[in-house]
Amino acid sequence: MKLAVISCIHGNYEALNAVLSDIDAQKADQIYCLGDLVGYGPYPNAVVELIRSLDIPTVQGCWDEDIVEGLNACECSYPSQLAEKRGRLAHEWTNTVIRPKVREYLATLPMTLRLDNLCFVHGSPNSQHEYLLPSMDSFAALERVLSTDADVLFCGHTHVPYVRNLGDGTLTVSVQRPGKDALETQFKTPVKQIVNVGSVGEPRHGRPNATYVLYDTDTAQVELREVPYEVAKTCMAILEEGLPPIFAWRLARGMEFAERADDPSHVCQR
Amino acid sequence: MQWAILSGIEGNLAAYEAVLQDIRQQRSPVTALYALGDVIGLKGDNEAVIRRLQSPRPGELDPQVCIGWWEEQCFSLHGLSGLPDAPELMAQFGGDGVKQLWESVSRESVRWLRSLHFGFHELDCLLIHGSTVSYADELTPGTPAIQLCDRLLRADANTLFCGRSGQTFHLKIPEGAVTSTVTTLDAAAQTMTQTVRDRQIVGVGSVGKEPGKATYTLYSPYTNAVSFRTVRYGTQGKGFGAV
Numbered sequence: 434m435k436l437a438v439i440s441c442i443h444g445n446y447e448a449l450n451a452v453l454s455d456i457d458a459q460k461a462d463q464i465y466c467l468g469d470l471v472g473y474g475p476y477p478n479a480v481v482e483l484i485r486s487l488d489i490p491t492v493q494g495c496w497d498e499d500i501v502e503g504l505n506a507c508e509c510s511y512p513s514q515l516a517e518k519r520g521r522l523a524h525e526w527t528n529t530v531i532r533p534k535v536r537e538y539l540a541t542l543p544m545t546l547r548l549d550n551l552c553f554v555h556g557s558p559n560s561q562h563e564y565l566l567p568s569m570d571s572f573a574a575l576e577r578v579l580s581t582d583a584d585v586l587f588c589g590h591t592h593v594p595y596v597r598n599l600g601d602g603t604l605t606v607s608v609q610r611p612g613k614d615a616l617e618t619q620f621k622t623p624v625k626q627i628v629n630v631g632s633v634g635e636p637r638h639g640r641p642n643a644t645y646v647l648y649d650t651d652t653a654q655v656e657l658r659e660v661p662y663e664v665a666k667t668c669m670a671i672l673e674e675g676l677p678p679i680f681a682w683r684l685a686r687g688m689e690f691a692e693r694a695d696d697p698s699h700v701c702q703r
Numbered sequence: 704m705q706w707a708i709l710s711g712i713e714g715n716l717a718a719y720e721a722v723l724q725d726i727r728q729q730r731s732p733v734t735a736l737y738a739l740g741d742v743i744g745l746k747g748d749n750e751a752v753i754r755r756l757q758s759p760r761p762g763e764l765d766p767q768v769c770i771g772w773w774e775e776q777c778f779s780l781h782g783l784s785g786l787p788d789a790p791e792l793m794a795q796f797g798g799d800g801v802k803q804l805w806e807s808v809s810r811e812s813v814r815w816l817r818s819l820h821f822g823f824h825e826l827d828c829l830l831i832h833g834s835t836v837s838y839a840d841e842l843t844p845g846t847p848a849i850q851l852c853d854r855l856l857r858a859d860a861n862t863l864f865c866g867r868s869g870q871t872f873h874l875k876i877p878e879g880a881v882t883s884t885v886t887t888l889d890a891a892a893q894t895m896t897q898t899v900r901d902r903q904i905v906g907v908g909s910v911g912k913e914p915g916k917a918t919y920t921l922y923s924p925y926t927n928a929v930s931f932r933t934v935r936y937g938t939q940g941k942g943f944g945a946v
Contacts, residue, residue: 559836571883571897576853596886604852604879604899608844610872611918611931620848622881631888638888657888 438630439645440467440589444474445634448643451662452633467589468494468555473523475670481535493542495561501540522677552583556590567595575599578625585626593638594631594657600624641687705731708907709919710739710866714747715911721936722917736764739866740771740832749807769820771832781813829860833867841867855902862903869909871918871931876902
């Protein structure tokens with residue numbers, strides 16, 4: 434079965450349409466969505482309605498959560514203070530225009546979805562806000578996959594797609610308890626995989642094209658897809674809606690111009 | 704330099720006094736005293752323990768105390784952090800437990816508890832009640848190895864001392880490795896092997912949980928030596944002799 438996995442649409446209807454056309458052309462059997470349907474972009478209601486009308490299994494992203502529960506996360510919601518300042522403006526705008534039915538739908542979305550040996554999350558299995566960057570410590574990354582009991586963990590949130598194979602994992606552990614002999618055990622882990630599917634509507638890999646992933650469940654083949662679309666249309670709509678112009682500027686370049694978070698793996702203790 | 708590290712007094716003043724006595728009797732002097740949370744609980748005299756911690760006697764070490772599971776329940780009851788009305792406490796100990804904890808800690812003491820740290824970074828060690836993930840994170844020798852490794856890496860420490868389980872254990876990770884291959888849109892697959900070496904997690908025991916028997920940990924940072932102390936006290940033990 435051929436799966437298409439999309440994430441981080443962020444109210445960008447033009448990009449979603451283009452990606453759905455590409456998915457059609459690639460003859461995918463099933464689409465999964467990793468959340469962040471809203472935020473930043475000018476068409477949050479239309480994006481949610483399209484996803485719902487196609488009955489696409491979807492997990493809740495951090496932006497979806499914030500629209501449901503309000504902005505109550507700590508600073509970890511954003512990769513930097515600059516990003517947080519911009520993000521708050523986008524949140525306030527989205528919160529104003531979002532329809533009650535759309536908000537209700539976002540509230541029903543699960544944190545994770547499963548399909549056989551595959552697990553789908555927005556950020557990480559711990560939190561929608563945790564960034565699984567490709568540079569993350571390999572043991573920590575392996576722990577995130579193992580905690581799901583799946584072989585392949587699909588995530589988004591970083592807006593930059595990658596595939597990470599984690600193999601030949603070994604750990605020697607020795608336990609000493611009072612009055613007992615030390616017990617040494619060696620653990621070996623099978624190959625696990627993290628697939629970050631990038632972003633449909635707010636890509637940050639250095640080009641403005643939308644990104645998503647195709648995955649063949651029979652061959653375990655992963656294909657990172659890049660889809661051009663009419664970025665200018667979304668940029669114009671951002672300006673017309675009165676959203677911060679910086680969102681249009683960076684969307685046209687496919688980059689987030691902000692410093693990195695100190696601790697992207699920090700888990701929000703809200 | 705030698706540290707005494709304890710956890711889980713749980714309002715048991717007699718147990719804490721017995722441990723302090725044992726610390727005083729150490730041939731190699733103890734130079735720092737850490738209490739890794741759960742200084743209060745349901746069974747003992749919480750106010751007396753808090754006063755004892757706040758006011759060490761002349762010549763005694765000033766204990767460095769961090770927050771534990773019971774303190775967090777107290778904050779929740781007082782609306783100071785987490786979810787309101789202490790749902791974790793309610794689920795485990797019911798309405799009676801909630802009432803008892805509410806009545807056994809004064810507002811002034813709650814304010815003092817609230818001023819405590821979440822944990823301590825000393826040298827290459829993290830001393831904490833649960834882990835950096837949560838005060839409720841219970842690490843034991845039965846915790847999956849990769850999870851233990853993750854907690855050490857999150858802690859950014861070579862040694863993690865924790866008290867949540869109440870158990871005494873010394874878990875070492877002498878070595879480990881994992882190979883990671885990353886492919887992006889713009890770069891071909893890049894492979895690297897990451898290793899981990901000589902990390903450890905120490906469960907420091909529980910002072911007050913088991914009547915008549917207190918456990919705690921001694922640690923020498925210079926030699927990396929860990930030893931566990933068991934102190935019998937009161938009517939159920941055989942005097943104050945340590946095992």
